[in-house]
Amino acid sequence: ETGVTQTPRHLVMGMTNKKSLKCEQHLGHNAMYWYKQSAKKPLELMFVYSLEERVENNSVPSRFSPECPNSSHLFLHLHTLQPEDSALYLCASSPTGQGAFEQYFGPGTRLTVT
């Protein structure tokens, strides 16, 4: 039980589809993150929301659009994706502040773009 849930766990979509990934955390954290994990590459940070404010956006293509309606929920809206966007998308949450606060990860959504 990680306290961070993601749905769906697997998603296959065509390049013209629109879909959304959902993340929910039950840990009372104030920061949430989207990461992309591709084979042979490090975890890449895509977006950070802290106190419901987007504080980091690492030049992610506009075909990925995040939404954070409150501190417990995070969405990643997907449209007109490319095959190279196929990857594991991980959501994480953490407390805010300078303490030894690790990030707690959800199980991920395995995305395949055809």
Added chain:
Amino acid sequence: GQNIDQPTEMTATEGAIVQINCTYQTSGFNGLFWYQQHAGEAPTFLSYNVLDGLEEKGRFSSFLSRSKGYSYLLLKELQMKDSASYLCAVRGTYSGAGSYQLTFGKGTKLSVIP
């Protein structure tokens, strides 16, 4: 910029000790994390170092030298279930609104053999 290096793969024998090294060059440093990730699962937190020295937690220990930009994860009394990828991650500069960015290495895939 951020650069984190760790070996791609390692193999060790059940019951033995293995050391996984991580070197980093980052523009800011606010701590180093080690995560374990079993295939197809979410990364889970193992350890955190922010000051130089050794942190011990049961069979796992982590060491940090900030002046050398170097850390290692030491796993003792290896068990088959320790076969996983081990991710080194550096917490960098303050991102705003109480959050800090984590930059991950590519991970070291450890195989424990009988």
